[in-house]
Amino acid sequence: MSTLEFTEAEEAFRLEAREWLAANNPGRLPSMDTAEGAAAHREWERTLASGRWSVVTWPEIYGGRDAALTDWVVFEEEYYLAGAPTRISQNGISLLAPIIFGHGTEAQKERYLRDMTDGTLVWAQAWSEPEAGSDLASLRATATRDAGGWRLNGQKTWSSRAPFADRGFGLFRSDPEAERHRGLTYFLFPLDADGVTVRPIDQLDGTPGFAEIFFDDVFVADEDVLGGVGDGWKVAMSTAGNERGLSLRSPGRFCAAADRLLDLWKIDPQPHLRDQVVDAWIGAEAYRLYTWGTVTHVESGGSVGAEGSINKLWWSDLDLALHETALSLLGADAELSGPWVDDYLFSLSGPIYAGTNQIQRNIVAERVLGLPRGGR
Amino acid sequence: MRFGRTPEQHAFSEALDDLLGAAEVPAAARAWATGDHSAGLKLWQRLAELGVTGLLVPEEHGGVGATPVDLTVAFERLGYHGTPGPWIESVAVAPGLLARTPDSDILQRVASGEAIISVASAARALDADISEQTYAVSDRVGLDTPPPSGSGGSTSDAPQRAGVETNTVPSATLHHAVLGVERKSVDPTRRLFDITAGEEISTVDAQPALEVGTLACSAQLLGAGLRLLDDTVAYVKQRTQFGRPIGEFQAVKHLLADVRVALDFAAPLVHNAAVEIDAEAPTAARAVSAAKVAAGDAAYLASRTALQVHGAIGYTREFDLSLWILKVRALVGAWGTPAEHRARILESLVESR
Numbered sequence: 001m002s003t004l005e006f007t008e009a010e011e012a013f014r015l016e017a018r019e020w021l022a023a024n025n026p027g028r029l030p031s032m033d034t035a036e037g038a039a040a041h042r043e044w045e046r047t048l049a050s051g052r053w054s055v056v057t058w059p060e061i062y063g064g065r066d067a068a069l070t071d072w073v074v075f076e077e078e079y080y081l082a083g084a085p086t087r088i089s090q091n092g093i094s095l096l097a098p099i100i101f102g103h104g105t106e107a108q109k110e111r112y113l114r115d116m117t118d119g120t121l122v123w124a125q126a127w128s129e130p131e132a133g134s135d136l137a138s139l140r141a142t143a144t145r146d147a148g149g150w151r152l153n154g155q156k157t158w159s160s161r162a163p164f165a166d167r168g169f170g171l172f173r174s175d176p177e178a179e180r181h182r183g184l185t186y187f188l189f190p191l192d193a194d195g196v197t198v199r200p201i202d203q204l205d206g207t208p209g210f211a212e213i214f215f216d217d218v219f220v221a222d223e224d225v226l227g228g229v230g231d232g233w234k235v236a237m238s239t240a241g242n243e244r245g246l247s248l249r250s251p252g253r254f255c256a257a258a259d260r261l262l263d264l265w266k267i268d269p270q271p272h273l274r275d276q277v278v279d280a281w282i283g284a285e286a287y288r289l290y291t292w293g294t295v296t297h298v299e300s301g302g303s304v305g306a307e308g309s310i311n312k313l314w315w316s317d318l319d320l321a322l323h324e325t326a327l328s329l330l331g332a333d334a335e336l337s338g339p340w341v342d343d344y345l346f347s348l349s350g351p352i353y354a355g356t357n358q359i360q361r362n363i364v365a366e367r368v369l370g371l372p373r374g375g376r
Numbered sequence: 377m378r379f380g381r382t383p384e385q386h387a388f389s390e391a392l393d394d395l396l397g398a399a400e401v402p403a404a405a406r407a408w409a410t411g412d413h414s415a416g417l418k419l420w421q422r423l424a425e426l427g428v429t430g431l432l433v434p435e436e437h438g439g440v441g442a443t444p445v446d447l448t449v450a451f452e453r454l455g456y457h458g459t460p461g462p463w464i465e466s467v468a469v470a471p472g473l474l475a476r477t478p479d480s481d482i483l484q485r486v487a488s489g490e491a492i493i494s495v496a497s498a499a500r501a502l503d504a505d506i507s508e509q510t511y512a513v514s515d516r517v518g519l520d521t522p523p524p525s526g527s528g529g530s531t532s533d534a535p536q537r538a539g540v541e542t543n544t545v546p547s548a549t550l551h552h553a554v555l556g557v558e559r560k561s562v563d564p565t566r567r568l569f570d571i572t573a574g575e576e577i578s579t580v581d582a583q584p585a586l587e588v589g590t591l592a593c594s595a596q597l598l599g600a601g602l603r604l605l606d607d608t609v610a611y612v613k614q615r616t617q618f619g620r621p622i623g624e625f626q627a628v629k630h631l632l633a634d635v636r637v638a639l640d641f642a643a644p645l646v647h648n649a650a651v652e653i654d655a656e657a658p659t660a661a662r663a664v665s666a667a668k669v670a671a672g673d674a675a676y677l678a679s680r681t682a683l684q685v686h687g688a689i690g691y692t693r694e695f696d697l698s699l700w701i702l703k704v705r706a707l708v709g710a711w712g713t714p715a716e717h718r719a720r721i722l723e724s725l726v727e728s729r
Contacts, residue, residue: 004379004651262729265722278718281725282645282666289644292379313637358626364636365629369609374624 004292006074013067014074020051021082028339032088033207038122038164041088045119054117055093062109063117069295076250083256091161092116092123096169099186103227103235112188124162124191126170126213127236129155134359136171137180137233141215143172143187149221150174152187152195155214160353162211163200165191171232184232188224195219205345249315251288257322257343258284264329264340276325283318290314306367309360316350316357323347380647385449392450395422396457402696408460409564413506416460423459424489432471432588433487437480439471440487444588444650448595452646455599458699460565462503464711465495468592472585473511477550477578482509496553496571497589497711504555504569512553512573513582550577563706565699586711587653587664593711594646594664594671598639600700600707601675604682605635607697611686622685631681638674645670662724665717672708679704 006014024047030037048054049063057072058064065071087093093116100108115121132139141154152172162168167190175183191198195218200208227235258281265277290311294304304311323344327334334340351357365371381389399422404415423429428450433439440446447468454463466486470493474480485491485508494507504510556570609632612623622628649667652660679701683690690697708714 259729262725266726266729274722275715275718278669278721278725281721282670283641285666286641286645286670289379289648290641293644293647296378296380307640310637310640313633314641358630361630361633362626364633365623368636369605369629369632371609371612371623371629371632372621374620 006070010070010074013071014078017053017075017078018082020053021078021084024051025082025084027083027085029085031205031207031342032086033161033163033203033209035164038088041085042119042122044085045087045089045117049118054089055097058097058113058117062113069299073250073252073291073295077252077255080250080252080256088122088161088164089116089119091125091165092121095125096123096188099226099235099238102238103186103231105223107223108188108226121167122161122165124159124165124168124211124213126156126159126162126168128158130157133158134356137184139171139173139184141170141172142176143174143185143220146219149219150185150187150225152189152215152218152220155212157212158201158210158353159213160210162191162198162213163208167191168213169226171236174229174232178230181233183230184236185229186226186232186235187220188226189218189220193218193220203345204348205342249311251284251291254284254287254315254318254322257319261322261326261329264326268329268331270329273325273328276321276328280318280322280325283314283321287315287318306363309355309363310368312354313357313360313364316347319347319350379644379651381445381449385446388446389449389453391426392423392428392453393456395426396453396459399457401457401459402699405458405460405565405699409567411567417506419459420461420492421489424487428454429467429489430487431467433483434471434475438484438487444591444653445647447588447592448646448650451592451595452599452602455596455703456603458565458600458603458696458703462492462494462501462507464589464592464596465497465502466491466493466507469493469495469585469589470511472588473513473550473580473582477580479509479550479577494553495589499571500559500568501553501555501571503567504553504571505558505567510553510555510569510571511577512551512571513548513580513586514551514573515548547579548582549573550580550582551575552577561706563702565703566706583661584653587661590664590668590711591646591649591653593707594649594667597668597671597675597704597707598642598646600704601635601639601642601671601678604675604678604697604700604704605632605639607700608632608635608678608682608685628685631685635674635678635681638670638677642667642670642674659724659728662721665712665720665724668712669714669717669721672714675704676708 026044029040029044032038032041045054052063052065053075055062055064056067056075057069060066097113097116100112112121116123127136129139129141141152141156143150143152154172156170159168167188169186169188171184172187173183174185177183189196195216197214199212199214201210201212203209261277261280298304323340326340327344330340366373399419401419404419407414408416427440430439431442431447431450435441451463451468470486471483473495474483482491482493486493491508492506494501494504494510496510496512501510551573552575553571554574556572559568559570561568612628612632613621615622646667649660649663652663657663682697683701686697689695690701692698
């Protein structure tokens with residue numbers, strides 16, 4: 001693929017991953033946002049965990065391999081090259097787990113980490129509310145003190161995976177007097193608790209990939225507060241960084257899609273689409289190399305801050321352009337249901353979730369370029 | 377796995393910034409455009425003392441024997457500061473092109489900064505009037521020189537112009553060039569001369585040297601784009617309209633954020649192309665094309681955005697921004713057009729799938 005230099009150990013790790021995937025990968029499963037597909041995807045998580053591939057960078061005691069970031073990217077390259085299924089546990093593994101590792105109690109680590117590595121506990125995220133989207137800090141759902149814990153009330157929406165998940169995580173206003181970012185607390189809660197109503201919402205692709213969640217005096221014990229009471233915003237923002245940055249969208253995904261696009265081109269090369277095909281490949285290649293640059297930076301002690309927003313802008317625009325090009329190549333057949341249409345519909349959500357691309361551009365302008373904050 | 381610059385390369389970049397930042401390069405570039413080369417040649421000497429002119433000349437010939445990555449570090453800074461002169465031709469191309477020819481002796485003086493070389497690209501040679509020698513490369517079986525493409529568009533799918541030849545021509549002939557008339561470039565600091573092939577020097581495999589030229593051009597474009605962004609960011613912080621700095625407006629913020637994204641994702645492609653050339657990877661030519669396309673696109677977006685955000689002041693020759701706007705426009709089409717490079721990438725990808 002290129003001349004990036006990997007150590008013998010890294011190459012051995014790549015080979016081990018490739019061979020294991022070749023032997024175990026079930027290929028494309030029914031959509032994970034259906035009852036049948038959710039069960040099949042949980043089963044796949046169990047299989048992944050049995051080979052210790054579900055969370056390679058985690059400590060061994062929680063089911064990982066203590067692998068370096070380089071190995072994680074290598075694994076992801078192989079994973080997408082193999083065309084393995086989407087990960088139903090991604091909310092938990094990529095968004096929640098880093099926060100449990102960083103802010104959670106020992107008891108929370110014991111209670112939740114292992115169970116999210118093998119599909120036993122699937123997590124839904126619960127950030128947005130009907131009146132709090134891009135302006136997340138304006139959220140209104142409340143948490144009020146009760147003996148030994150809290151009572152949650154209000155409504156969350158666009159909660160990914162909620163229809164078939166076991167538990168959720170999100171922010172609630174625990175101090176009604178405090179302003180916006182202050183007075184929020186991060187809670188973990190069961191989706192089958194008394195007072196929780198989950199109403200699935202069909203997404204553009206016709207499957208209920210997200211849901212509304214209604215909270216009617218839902219009791220949550222103190223042990224399910226993640227981080228300090230009132231510290232929810234700070235805690236949640238470390239999740240947002242992960243969601244935009246490296247952990248959610250590995251380069252392997254786009255390189256594999258660019259390869260499939262080239263295969264499509266070879267079947268029916270249409271000269272007027274040449275530049276778009278090439279640009280999709282260049283975009284995926286740039287993303288792969290940029291990621292290796294980030295890995296090098298992080299492994300030599302650096303961190304990823306607002307640059308995560310630069311990353312998110314790139315992969316989300318690339319993903320959409322790549323799939324639009326595929327549909328153009330398919331011509332009249334592009335409207336027929338199939339993998340390209342499924343993946344295209346999914347790519348449409350990229351510029352919206354994890355903070356819209358307009359919000360990301362504000363972040364890049366203000367925190368990377370240093371432009372003055374001001375009126376929106 | 378390691379992908380990025382070394383501490384020494386960062387230090388080299390800073391040393392170039394220190395020198396060029398204090399050297400009043402825009403004034404030298406403006407003088408160069410009028411045919412007054414004195415300030416630009418002085419700059420050439422000072423950069424030679426820092427080792428820039430000898431980067432790719434082997435140590436036994438008085439050079440530095442540096443890597444293609446080191447070269448991209450230097451050219452990014454040359455582009456950032458708008459340094460005039462045939463840097464690509466003399467520093468990036470000549471060492472590889474002349475190494476195994478009867479003319480290789482000149483490289484010692486290229487390294488020391490005494491000799492400046494020009495090499496024709498697309499039937500024209502940059503700054504040939506101040507170069508000690510100008511070279512033309514021609515296809516062994518084809519035309520003596522590639523056809524001039526100054527008059528019409530150059531959107532041909534056949535990637536045969538100097539800088540983007542395909543691997544079907546392993547050997548070419550190297551000639552001393554005979555200078556013709558001067559042609560005006562959109563970038564007045566680029567003084568171009570029509571050439572025809574003169575005395576034949578030798579048979580060469582010119583392709584690797586031309587790839588390095590395209591790589592250097594990509595790095596220069598990246599540097600120019602970074603400069604356009606920096607100057608525009610500085611401008612929108614101090615330019616006030618409607619009672620506040622225009623950098624507060626989201627319309628302006630979003631334009632500049634897009635430039636940052638484009639430049640940040642072009643940079644690793646340029647770095648990777650240098651790494652692949654160094655490793656003589658079979659995909660090196662494709663990597664160079666990807667770098668040229670991405671750096672050209674990003675720098676062009678930077679120039680369009682810089683002009684739009686500056687408004688009328690940006691549309692003047694007097695304002696220094698024009699130096700970079702016009703240079704980017706010229707370099708986007710030099711060393712292979714975006715269309716030619718995209719064609720070469722696709723050809724390589726289709727072959728390897």
